[in-house]
Amino acid sequence: MKTNIILAGVGGQGILSIAAVLGAASLKNKYYLKQAETHGMSQRGGAVVSHLRISDKPIHSDLIPMGKADIILSVEPMESLRYLPFLKPHGYLVTNNVPYKNIPNYPEMDKLQAEIDKLKRKVTINADGIAKEIGNLRASNMVMLGAASNFIEVPSKKIEEGIAEIFRSKGAAIIQLNIEAFRKGKTTAKTTP
Amino acid sequence: MSVKLLLGNEAIGLGAIDAGISGVYAYPGTPSTEITEYIQAHPLAAERNIQRKWSANEKTAYEGALGMSYAGKRALVCMKHVGLNVAADAFINSTFTGVNGGLVLVVADDPSMHSSQNEQDSRFYGKFAMIPILEPSSQQEAYEMVKFAFDLSESIQYPVLFRITTRLAHSRAGVSRDEKHRKENSLSFPPDLRQFVLLPAIARKRYELLLNNQDKFQKLSENSSYNQYTPGSDHSLGIVCCGIAINYLLENYTEKPCPYPILKIGQYPIPEKLVKKIESECDELLIVEEGYPVVEEMLSDYFGKGKRIRGRLDGTLPRAGELSPGLLANALQLEQAKNPGIPEIVTNRPPSLCTGCGHQDMYKALNEALKPWGDGHVFSDIGCYTLGALPPYRSINSCVDMGASVTMAKGAADAGLFPSLAVIGDSTFTHSGMTGLLDAVNDGSNVVIIISDNQSVSMTGGQDSSATGRLDSICKGIGVDPAHIRTVVPHRKNHDKMVSIIKEEIDYKGVSVIIPTRECIQRTARLKRAKRKS
Incomplete structure (x- = not known):
C-alpha cells in the first residue's frame, strides 16, 4: 500500500487540517507517513501545498517525485492545476469548484474547467455549497477530504476517528459537523459523473 | 513506545x-x-x-x-x-x-x-x-x-x-x-x-x-554512527550524501537497491577515513548536499588532475535551490515519469497582506503623502509589511536585513536624499532597529521612521513582540523629540489624519517617528478563539 497525495489550496483554506486528519488516521492504521507542509510567507493568502505520503513500508523522501502522485486534492480549482506535473498518468484530480479570487488576474472559470476536463479521472464538487448546507463554510475542507477518500486506501472509519482527534479541543458539535461534512463529500463524489 | x-x-x-x-x-x-x-x-x-x-x-x-x-x-x-x-x-x-x-x-x-x-x-x-x-x-x-x-x-x-x-x-x-x-x-x-x-x-x-581539539573532533566523526558507509556492486560511481539528501537518493531505488557505494554524512568534520575509502574504491564521486556545495568544494580537485567530483559545481545538480527526488534521478540518468507541465492558464498567486490589516492603511496613507516626491524614498525591513513591495502598493524600495531600514534611510539622508523614510515593524525595531535610531538621533538626521506596530511577530505566526507597549518610551529614551513621536491608529477612517501626519513629519528637519498601532487581525482572531475555548 502506498498513496501519494498532493494537497493544494490558498493559505488559510485549511489544507493543513486535512493533512492532520489523514496523518492521525494513518497512524491509527499503523501506516508510515511523511507530510511536507508550507509554513511562513506563503501562508498569507499565497499558493500553499502539502505533500502527503502514506505507506505500509518506510518512506524515504518528504517530497513526492514528479509524476508519482496518486491524487491531487485541492480546495480551490486553479490551485488543483498548479501541481499537475506531480500527478500520475492515471491519477485522480479531486477539487472544489469554487474559486478563491484574491488576485486581479484570476482566469475565467470555464477555461479552468476546460483544463480540468482534459483529465481522464477527475471529480469537481461544490464543497462550499455542501458545507454551507451543513451549517459551516469552514467545513468545506472536510467535504473535499470526503470526496477524495473514495480513492485513499485508509478506511473511512479511521479517517472519522482522525477527525474526532484533530477537532477534539473544539467540542463534540464541531466534531459532528466535520464528520457530517466528510460523509456528505464522500457520497456526493460517488454520485458525481 | x-x-x-x-x-x-x-x-x-x-x-x-x-x-x-x-x-x-x-x-x-x-x-x-x-x-x-x-x-x-x-x-x-x-x-x-x-x-x-x-x-x-x-x-x-x-x-x-x-x-x-x-x-x-x-x-x-x-x-x-x-x-x-x-x-x-x-x-x-x-x-x-x-x-x-x-x-x-x-x-x-x-x-x-x-x-x-x-x-x-x-x-x-x-x-x-x-x-x-x-x-x-x-x-x-x-x-x-x-x-x-x-x-x-x-x-x-x-x-x-x-x-x-x-x-x-x-x-x-x-x-x-x-x-x-x-x-x-x-x-x-x-x-x-x-x-x-x-x-x-x-x-x-x-x-x-x-x-x-581538531583531531579529537575528527576521530569523533570517524567513529560516529551518523556517518555510515554502505557498500555497492558498481564502483563506477560513489555517492556522498549529507543530511536529508540520502532520502532523495533512496527514493529512486525503492524497487531495487542502489548499485553504488554510499557514504551518508550526519556528523562533521567530514570523516576522513571513510571519504578516502569511497574515493579509493570508485571511479567518480557524486556529492549530494542541501544548500551550498560545502563538501563538494572540499573534495574538488583544484587543478583537475585527480578524480572527477560531480555535484552542484559541475552542473550534475543545480547550483542553487533545494534538492528533490527528480534532481537525483536526473543526476543518475534514471528514467522519470512523463511531466505534462503546468497549464498556461494558471497564474501566480503571491502572498499578500490580509484584508483588514493595519499595514494596508499605513501604505495607502504613505503612498498618498509621497505622491509629490515619486517612487524611491522608502527603505523597509523584514516582516509582513515587506509585502508592501508588491502590487497594489509598491511602496518600498528595500528589504535587506533586520533593522536595515532605519540605518539605510539615515545613510541615504546623509547622501542628500529627501525625503528619506523607513518602514519597520514593531518587533523588527526592537530586534535591530533601536541602535540605528540612536545613530540618527546623534547625527540629527533628516529622516521619518514609521514603526508599523501590529503588536505581534506576525509573519512567523503571531508570537509575542518584545516591543508591545514600549515603543513610545523607547523612542523617547533614545532621544527622539517627543513632539515628533506621533502615534495613530491605522484605519480607513483615519486616512486623512495619517496622510497629514506623514506630510508634517517630512517637513520637519530632524528625526521623526510615526507609530501606527493596531493589533494584527490574525492575532486578534486567534486570541478570541483561545478565549472562547477556555
Whole structure:
C-alpha cells in the first residue's frame, strides 16, 4: 500500500487540517507517513501545498517525485492545476469548484474547467455549497477530504476517528459537523459523473 | 513506545526537553520557529520551569544560552540561517570560551528561499568556528540526535551546531519517543573561572586549545554512527550524501537497491577515513548536499588532475535551490515519469497582506503623502509589511536585513536624499532597529521612521513582540523629540489624519517617528478563539 497525495489550496483554506486528519488516521492504521507542509510567507493568502505520503513500508523522501502522485486534492480549482506535473498518468484530480479570487488576474472559470476536463479521472464538487448546507463554510475542507477518500486506501472509519482527534479541543458539535461534512463529500463524489 | 506525528522542528523540541534542557533561547524565524513554540506549549516545560520566553534577537538569544551554559545547565538556542549572521559574534567567540553545561545551536537553513532573503549554508559557520556539526536525515534521527548533541557538547566542552533545512523542519513523520529522559543539570561554575574572559592572553590559549581539539573532533566523526558507509556492486560511481539528501537518493531505488557505494554524512568534520575509502574504491564521486556545495568544494580537485567530483559545481545538480527526488534521478540518468507541465492558464498567486490589516492603511496613507516626491524614498525591513513591495502598493524600495531600514534611510539622508523614510515593524525595531535610531538621533538626521506596530511577530505566526507597549518610551529614551513621536491608529477612517501626519513629519528637519498601532487581525482572531475555548 502506498498513496501519494498532493494537497493544494490558498493559505488559510485549511489544507493543513486535512493533512492532520489523514496523518492521525494513518497512524491509527499503523501506516508510515511523511507530510511536507508550507509554513511562513506563503501562508498569507499565497499558493500553499502539502505533500502527503502514506505507506505500509518506510518512506524515504518528504517530497513526492514528479509524476508519482496518486491524487491531487485541492480546495480551490486553479490551485488543483498548479501541481499537475506531480500527478500520475492515471491519477485522480479531486477539487472544489469554487474559486478563491484574491488576485486581479484570476482566469475565467470555464477555461479552468476546460483544463480540468482534459483529465481522464477527475471529480469537481461544490464543497462550499455542501458545507454551507451543513451549517459551516469552514467545513468545506472536510467535504473535499470526503470526496477524495473514495480513492485513499485508509478506511473511512479511521479517517472519522482522525477527525474526532484533530477537532477534539473544539467540542463534540464541531466534531459532528466535520464528520457530517466528510460523509456528505464522500457520497456526493460517488454520485458525481 | 508511543509514536507521535511530529514536524522535524517539533521532534527537535521534544528531543531537547527529553535531553534535560533548562532553557530554550530563540527569536522567531521561518523555518525554525516551531522548535521553540513546541517547547513553550509542552506541559513538561511549565512543570520543569524551562526558560522559554522569546528573546529580542538571535544575538541576545545566543548570549542568554551561553550564560546558562556557563552556569552549568543545558541550553538550546534556535534560529533561522540569517539569524546566525546576527548571532555570529557571540557564536564564533563561544568556540573560544568553550561551554560548561551543554550548548546546542539549531540553525534552520532555507534553500530555495521559501521564506528568506538568501539561502546561505550554516555549515560554513560550523567550519569557520571549527566545532562539530550534526545534520539529521529524518524526524526520528533529529529527535535522537538532540540528546546526542547535548552529550557531545558536554563531553568535548564546546557548543555543537545542529543544522537542518526547510524540508525536514516542516515535514511530519511518526517519531518514537525514548522512555528514558535526562534530568536537568544542577548549577555549577565552569572548570576555569577565567576561560570566558577572552582577553588576548587568554584568547590565545583558548585558540590553541580549540586547534588542538581538531583531531579529537575528527576521530569523533570517524567513529560516529551518523556517518555510515554502505557498500555497492558498481564502483563506477560513489555517492556522498549529507543530511536529508540520502532520502532523495533512496527514493529512486525503492524497487531495487542502489548499485553504488554510499557514504551518508550526519556528523562533521567530514570523516576522513571513510571519504578516502569511497574515493579509493570508485571511479567518480557524486556529492549530494542541501544548500551550498560545502563538501563538494572540499573534495574538488583544484587543478583537475585527480578524480572527477560531480555535484552542484559541475552542473550534475543545480547550483542553487533545494534538492528533490527528480534532481537525483536526473543526476543518475534514471528514467522519470512523463511531466505534462503546468497549464498556461494558471497564474501566480503571491502572498499578500490580509484584508483588514493595519499595514494596508499605513501604505495607502504613505503612498498618498509621497505622491509629490515619486517612487524611491522608502527603505523597509523584514516582516509582513515587506509585502508592501508588491502590487497594489509598491511602496518600498528595500528589504535587506533586520533593522536595515532605519540605518539605510539615515545613510541615504546623509547622501542628500529627501525625503528619506523607513518602514519597520514593531518587533523588527526592537530586534535591530533601536541602535540605528540612536545613530540618527546623534547625527540629527533628516529622516521619518514609521514603526508599523501590529503588536505581534506576525509573519512567523503571531508570537509575542518584545516591543508591545514600549515603543513610545523607547523612542523617547533614545532621544527622539517627543513632539515628533506621533502615534495613530491605522484605519480607513483615519486616512486623512495619517496622510497629514506623514506630510508634517517630512517637513520637519530632524528625526521623526510615526507609530501606527493596531493589533494584527490574525492575532486578534486567534486570541478570541483561545478565549472562547477556555
